[in-house]
Amino acid sequence: MAQQSGALMQFVHRRRRGAELFLLILALVVGVGAYAAVGLGVKGKVPADIVSYGGWLAVLVIAAHIAVRMVAPYADPVLLPIVAALNGLGLAVIHRIDLARGNQLARQQLVWMTIGVALFVGTLLILRDHRVLQRFTYTSGLAAIVLLLMPMAPGIGKTVNGARIWIHVGSMSFQPGEVAKVLLVVTFAGYLVLHRDALALAGRRVAMIDLPRGRDLGPILAMWVVSLGILVFQHDLGSSLLFFGLFLIMLYVATERAGWLVVGATLFVVGSYLTYVFIGHVRERFQLWSDVWAHYGPHTDDLGRQSVETMFGMAWGGLIGRGLGQGAPWRIPFAESDFIFGAIGEELGLTGSLAVILLYGLIVERALRAALISRDDIGKLLATGLGGTLALQVFVVIGGVTHLIPLTGLTTPFLSYGGSSLVANWVIVAILLRISDAARRPLPDLSLPDDADMDETQVVKLT
Amino acid sequence: MNKPIRTVSIFCLLLFLALALNATYLQYYHANALNDRVGNGRVATATFSRERGAIMVGRTAIADSVKSHDQYKVQRVYRQPYLYAPITGWYTFGNETGVERAQNNFLSGEDDRLFVNRLVDLVNGNATKGGNVVLTINPAAQRAAYNGLRALGPDVQGAVVAIEPSTGKILAMVSLPSYDPNKLADHNFKKASAYATQLSKLKSQPLLNRAIQTTLAPGSTFKVVTASAAVGTGRYNSDTLVQAGPTYTLPQSHSVVHNDVLSGCDSPRIPLIQALEFSCNTAFAPLAVKVGATAMHRQAEEYGFNRSYLDPDQLPGQAVSRYPAGEDAPNTALSGFGQDSVTATPLQMAMVTAGIADHGVVMKPYLIDSLQSPTSFETLQKFSPAQLSQATSSSTAGEITRMMVATVQSGTATPAAIPGIQVAGKTGTAQSGLHNPDGTEVPPYAWFIGFAPAQSAKVAVAVMIQHVNQPTDEIHGGTLGGPIAKAVMEAVLNSHG
Numbered sequence: 036m037a038q039q040s041g042a043l044m045q046f047v048h049r050r051r052r053g054a055e056l057f058l059l060i061l062a063l064v065v066g067v068g069a070y071a072a073v074g075l076g077v078k079g080k081v082p083a084d085i086v087s088y089g090g091w092l093a094v095l096v097i098a099a100h101i102a103v104r105m106v107a108p109y110a111d112p113v114l115l116p117i118v119a120a121l122n123g124l125g126l127a128v129i130h131r132i133d134l135a136r137g138n139q140l141a142r143q144q145l146v147w148m149t150i151g152v153a154l155f156v157g158t159l160l161i162l163r164d165h166r167v168l169q170r171f172t173y174t175s176g177l178a179a180i181v182l183l184l185m186p187m188a189p190g191i192g193k194t195v196n197g198a199r200i201w202i203h204v205g206s207m208s209f210q211p212g213e214v215a216k217v218l219l220v221v222t223f224a225g226y227l228v229l230h231r232d233a234l235a236l237a238g239r240r241v242a243m244i245d246l247p248r249g250r251d252l253g254p255i256l257a258m259w260v261v262s263l264g265i266l267v268f269q270h271d272l273g274s275s276l277l278f279f280g281l282f283l284i285m286l287y288v289a290t291e292r293a294g295w296l297v298v299g300a301t302l303f304v305v306g307s308y309l310t311y312v313f314i315g316h317v318r319e320r321f322q323l324w325s326d327v328w329a330h331y332g333p334h335t336d337d338l339g340r341q342s343v344e345t346m347f348g349m350a351w352g353g354l355i356g357r358g359l360g361q362g363a364p365w366r367i368p369f370a371e372s373d374f375i376f377g378a379i380g381e382e383l384g385l386t387g388s389l390a391v392i393l394l395y396g397l398i399v400e401r402a403l404r405a406a407l408i409s410r411d412d413i414g415k416l417l418a419t420g421l422g423g424t425l426a427l428q429v430f431v432v433i434g435g436v437t438h439l440i441p442l443t444g445l446t447t448p449f450l451s452y453g454g455s456s457l458v459a460n461w462v463i464v465a466i467l468l469r470i471s472d473a474a475r476r477p478l479p480d481l482s483l484p485d486d487a488d489m490d491e492t493q494v495v496k497l498t
Numbered sequence: 499m500n501k502p503i504r505t506v507s508i509f510c511l512l513l514f515l516a517l518a519l520n521a522t523y524l525q526y527y528h529a530n531a532l533n534d535r536v537g538n539g540r541v542a543t544a545t546f547s548r549e550r551g552a553i554m555v556g557r558t559a560i561a562d563s564v565k566s567h568d569q570y571k572v573q574r575v576y577r578q579p580y581l582y583a584p585i586t587g588w589y590t591f592g593n594e595t596g597v598e599r600a601q602n603n604f605l606s607g608e609d610d611r612l613f614v615n616r617l618v619d620l621v622n623g624n625a626t627k628g629g630n631v632v633l634t635i636n637p638a639a640q641r642a643a644y645n646g647l648r649a650l651g652p653d654v655q656g657a658v659v660a661i662e663p664s665t666g667k668i669l670a671m672v673s674l675p676s677y678d679p680n681k682l683a684d685h686n687f688k689k690a691s692a693y694a695t696q697l698s699k700l701k702s703q704p705l706l707n708r709a710i711q712t713t714l715a716p717g718s719t720f721k722v723v724t725a726s727a728a729v730g731t732g733r734y735n736s737d738t739l740v741q742a743g744p745t746y747t748l749p750q751s752h753s754v755v756h757n758d759v760l761s762g763c764d765s766p767r768i769p770l771i772q773a774l775e776f777s778c779n780t781a782f783a784p785l786a787v788k789v790g791a792t793a794m795h796r797q798a799e800e801y802g803f804n805r806s807y808l809d810p811d812q813l814p815g816q817a818v819s820r821y822p823a824g825e826d827a828p829n830t831a832l833s834g835f836g837q838d839s840v841t842a843t844p845l846q847m848a849m850v851t852a853g854i855a856d857h858g859v860v861m862k863p864y865l866i867d868s869l870q871s872p873t874s875f876e877t878l879q880k881f882s883p884a885q886l887s888q889a890t891s892s893s894t895a896g897e898i899t900r901m902m903v904a905t906v907q908s909g910t911a912t913p914a915a916i917p918g919i920q921v922a923g924k925t926g927t928a929q930s931g932l933h934n935p936d937g938t939e940v941p942p943y944a945w946f947i948g949f950a951p952a953q954s955a956k957v958a959v960a961v962m963i964q965h966v967n968q969p970t971d972e973i974h975g976g977t978l979g980g981p982i983a984k985a986v987m988e989a990v991l992n993s994h995g
Contacts, residue, residue: 139710260670288502332537344539348530349524363540396514403507407500415499419506426510430517438888439520 051112052104056114059096060359066092066123069359073131076382091145092123095152102156105357106163107472114401114471117394118449118464122148122457124391127359128371128378135365140383140452147454151461158465167468172225182211183261186269200270212265212274213446213459216281217466218418221284226254227289228412235290255295258282259302263310270316272442273435277305284423285416288406296414299497324441333483341368342438345377349388349437356384371452373444376436391450392433399426405471406481414470421463502685518910546591547571550870551605551628552974553586553597555635561586563600563628566685567907574683580676581644584657584707585633585813588679590690596707597865600811601631604869606960611878615871629873634667634867636660638989639957643672646754646982648961656963657708657844660986661850670959670986671845673708677699680738702965710808712818713841717928718758718777718975719945720836722898723850725774725782727789727797729894736771736897748779749787749827755835758927758974766806774901777911777925779835786834791825794833798840800889801850801860807886808845819846836928848960851947854902854991856924856957859893863887872897903952913980914948916988923948923983941970946979950987957990959983 063183064248067089072080082088102112126148130141162168168175186192191202202209210461220401227234238248265271283299310317323338330339344367352362364378371378380388402422409415428445435442446456524532533541547570552559560582565574574589576582587596596601603609607616607628619626643658650656660670677697684690697705704711728734744764746755757763762776773781785793798807798821809817819842825833832838843848844862853860862884869879890898902922905911911923926945933939944966949958961979968978 038500276764284858288499288506291499291502343537346524346532347538347540349521350529353525353529363543366539379519380525385521388521388525392514392517392521396511399514400507400508402505403510406503412499415503419499419503423506423510426513430513431516434520435522436521437517439516 047477049107050108052494054101055103055112056100057113058113059119062088062116062120062123063093063096066127069124069127070130072359073134074360075356077134078360079129085318088145091149092126095149095172099152099155102159103468106159107468109475109477110468110472111401111405111475113397114464114468115334117398117401118291118461121394121449122151124379125375125447125452128364128375128450129452130381131360132364132371134360138371140371143454144452144457147457148461150227150454151458154458155461155465158462159469160260161350161471162466163247165417165466165473166411166413168221168417168466169225169228169469172222172229175218176222176226179215179222182215182218183265183269185211186339189377200271200274205315210446210455212271213448213453213455216274216277216424217421217459217462218224218473219278220285220424223285224413224416224420226287227416230254234286234295235292238294244294244297245292247290247292247298250496252298255298255302256285257474259306261481266317267308267314271444272317272320272441273428273431275447276431276443277424277445280427281420281424284427285420288419289412289416320441320443327438341374342442344368345380345436348377348381352384352387355386356380356382356387358382372446373451375447375450375452376433379450380437390430395425395429395448398422399429401471402467404465405474407472409474411473413434415474418467418470419466419473425460425463449493538727542592543570545606545608546905547608549627549872550574550589551607551630551870553582553852554603554630554632554858554870555582555637555640556632558637559630561589561679561868565929568685570685571699573685574680576679576683578677579680581640582586583676583679584673584709585671586679587845588682589685591687595814597631597633597813599621599814601866601869604627604629604983605631607872609869609871611835612871623831629872629878630870630875631866632868632870633661634669634865635671636669636993638993639670639950639986640672642985642989643670643959643961643982644674646752646961646985647674649965650978651870651967653702653965653967654963655708655965656961657703657712657985658959658961658982659709659785659848660957660959660990661848661852661861661863663855663861663949663989666852666863666886667865667867667883668865669864669957669990671707671709671865673706673741675704676700691944703779707813707815708964709844710813711843712962712964713819713843713846714943715838715840715928715931716836716847716961717800717846717926717945718779719850719924719926719942719947719960720838720840720842721774721782721802721834721926722777722854722924722947723798723836724789724794724834725770726801726854726890726898727793728770729897730797730890731789731793733995734770738768740766740770740773740781741784742766742773742781744776744780746783746831746833748783751828753828755783755831771901771904773923775905776911777835777905779910782834783831784834787827787831791823791827791830792826794830795821795823795825800887801853802846802886802889803840803842803867804842807862809864810904818844819843835978836926837931839866844960844962845947847947847962848958850889851949851960852955852958854895854898855890855949855958856858856895858890860889897947899952902948906948910976911948911980913948913976914946914984914987916950916984916991919991920952921948921950921984922952923980925979927973927975939970941965942973944973944975944978944984946975948983948987950991957987961986 040464071081116140133141185202186199192200193203234251238246262275266275286295327339327342331343359382362381364381365379399422405417406415432445432447446453448460522565550563552562559911561576563572587598589598605628606627638661681693742763757779763778803819803821822839833840860907868877899922906915906921907921910925914923928943930940944963946961949955961982963978
């Protein structure tokens with residue numbers, strides 16, 4: 036008995052770095068192949084810079100792989116290849132839109148990807164143990180608030196497409212909300228690890244659910260107010276939803292109390308109603324969504340053009356798509372950023388859209404798996420939070436683009452054109468890999484030397 | 499903490515499932531509905547990039563699609579642009595006119611009759627092609643009509659319509675001035691629309707198909723309708739003496755009607771045949787009053803006035819010719835020689851002519867002979883002749899024919915005579931009743947109608963000249979229209995041989 040359970044407890048994860056390398060090569064085939072297909076589809080020939088482009092992509096991916104091999108050998112082998120595939124596909128699609136519009140955004144995006152991979156490697160090198168992040172609970176919280184407030188500052192803040200979520204310094208522009216997202220996860224995780232016991236105390240029991248105590252409502256109310264503030268002052272519906280949803284998920288996981296979900300859902304409904312009634316911007320979005328056909332074409336305000344063109348594009352793509360370079364994704368406004376999923380749906384078809392959705396699903400699954408097997412609370416909360424943000428963000432943006440829910444305006448992680456988002460998401464993956472490395476790493480060998488007297492010595496506790 | 503993490507996993511799974519289902523709905527279940535929506539630019543572009551079927555005259559394509567090296571891959575080309583523009587119309591992105599519009603579905607390949615072809619193309623991996631449309635036009639007659647009108651000068655405005663009386667097939671349809679549909683079908687849409695604007699600003703209205711869209715007073719050619727109504731009452735035949743004279747004062751009025759021709763009408767009573775030969779206004783005005791407004795109106799409608807008969811799947815945009823109901827006596831008198839409120843298109847006058855030629859039976863006119871499959875040129879549908887009405891009895895038609903033959907032999911219509919063949923004809927020189935801004939009267943319209951051979955007609959033709967750069971006193975239906983009608987009839991008769 037003792038030996039059996041001992042064997043179970045000593046189940047050791049394999050490193051699987053070879054598998055990761057193999058999957059990375061597949062991911063490169065996706066990225067470089069898509070780039071070549073775009074050239075073939077648009078101009079009838081493979082792009083002249085395919086070797087240098089493919090080479091650079093390979094260098095980035097291999098560099099990331101080597102870093103993982105060196106400093107996080109037990110990390111999850113699937114995450115990096117998925118991210119590489121999505122990033123490569125995104126680059127190819129941005130390049131495709133560039134060819135139609137005469138832009139050079141793909142080149143810039145490749146620079147951002149390079150920065151992203153550099154930060155990924157840097158994060159893995161510097162952050163040798165994710166538990167140290169707990170020390171920065173309040174620092175990162177403060178940093179997140181400063182970042183969120185920066186677009187409001189006169190001089191550097193700028194309103195783009197109705198949302199005040201950008202800062203401009205010189206020729207550089209940046210969406211601080213993307214970085215704030217990561218910092219907020221760290222803050223929430225650190226805070227909840229410390230206060231989870233208090234927050235988990237049950238209050239009144241209503242319909243089988245333990246509601247939390249009234250005096251513990253402070254943090255969630257604060258988060259609710261912050262989310263509403265982002266909506267009111269920055270007109271950023273997407274981030275507002277994302278931050279609140281994120282906090283709710285982490286609170287629920289930390290306390291294991293479904294009651295918090297009830298409180299959160301109530302606050303969400305109240306918030307939604309209030310914003311619908313009092314904020315014109317939100318009401319507009321909702322009405323646009325509920326009757327988009329009244330906002331398309333001549334003799335209308337044409338506000339629904341991007342949604343309708345996306346739907347037309349996806350329908351036109353059908354099951355297998357028009358083929359890269361052979362659709363008309365330039366008809367969709369912002370096809371290279373927020374609406375990139377529409378471009379993928381049109382040119383790669385339902386097959387492509389489902390593949391992309393599946394890849395995102397896998398990222399979230401791997402993140403939550405790392406959370407499950409993580410041996411410490413902060414790791415569990417961090418992984419859940421990071422996985423949860425990705426899931427929420429993907430749902431909000433793809434759901435919005437495909438007209439499932441009202442349009443909010445977030446970037447599609449790893450696919451959309453946009454430096455801040457890409458860089459922030461690469462850091463998220465680095466943190467996830469760090470957590471999964473710690474979770475999968477074999478335990479230190481605590482067993483006694485063989486000559487010890489087994490009858491007299493027993494292992495009392497392993498962890 | 500693992501239990502809530504598992505719950506969160508299931509929640510995330512549901513989110514992704516919703517996304518996947520929604521994508522499947524958009525790209526599979528709902529895709530066709532979205533593709534069919536009005537305003538879907540992608541589908542419109544794809545249709546525009548499809549190889550469209552040809553419009554054929556006999557075995558010659560007058561409009562077809564050739565490869566182009568731009569976004570749209572194919573370019574519509576009109577082979578004899580000015581000659582056929584009023585018939586073919588033009589085809590451009592999101593707009594088409596003429597036969598291009600009438601048979602758009604078939605030409606573009608979307609028609610149900612092409613379903614099997616589409617299926618075969620799909621299986622073989624070929625792009626869908628549109629079907630071919632074969633016109634009833636006789637190329638020789640079309641060319642003769644066009645050349646004849648053009649010979650009247652560069653500024654001529656007019657139209658010619660020729661019909662096969664026994665079937666209603668349109669053998670020729672010419673309208674001048676014409677335009678170049680190739681320039682309107684240019685893929686440089688800016689250039690094309692500049693040309694369209696330029697055309698639409700011209701006072702000569704080249705975009706108008708005068709053969710079916712211009713209604714003018716038919717003048718003396720309408721006298722055959724009056725004669726037909728009179729003989730149809732049973733009280734008249736070609737030898738019946740009718741009131742004539744140098745002038746005729748309209749009932750309840752002091753307005754006086756004169757004759758264009760100086761001799762032949764002056765006797766107080768002349769035979770009806772002589773009244774038609776010399777086109778006596780002073781005879782047909784009282785004749786119409788005697789026949790009565792009701793009978794005149796009924797007769798005109800039986801020939802096709804006040805009706806639409808050219809189906810939109812043949813040629814869209816037909817203007818309706820008018821003969822108002824319930825006219826008072828003075829107006830009825832004026833209508834007797836095709837003035838006042840009577841207006842007709844050249845097509846309408848060709849149908850009157852064809853009705854008389856076909857023993858009183860007016861056939862429904864049609865322009866499209868058959869529809870053929872894209873590559874094998876196999877006939878998928880043949881349009882068959884249909885009767886529009888029995889306008890008058892066979893014997894009445896025979897009497898009118900006799901009078902019209904005499905008109906060509908010894909009356910005003912001699913320029914249309916063809917040696918060795920009996921030709922029936924009638925001229926018309928209609929007062930426009932309009933005034934130029936400078937106060938001068940707008941010159942009269944010259945008309946000519948006729949058919950040949952008189953006993954078993956192969957062709958009926960109507961010529962209308964709305965404007966020609968000639969002195970007003972030289973504008974006569976016989977001298978201007980007669981030779982054109984003759985050339986068209988000869989072209990048809992020779993090609994039948």
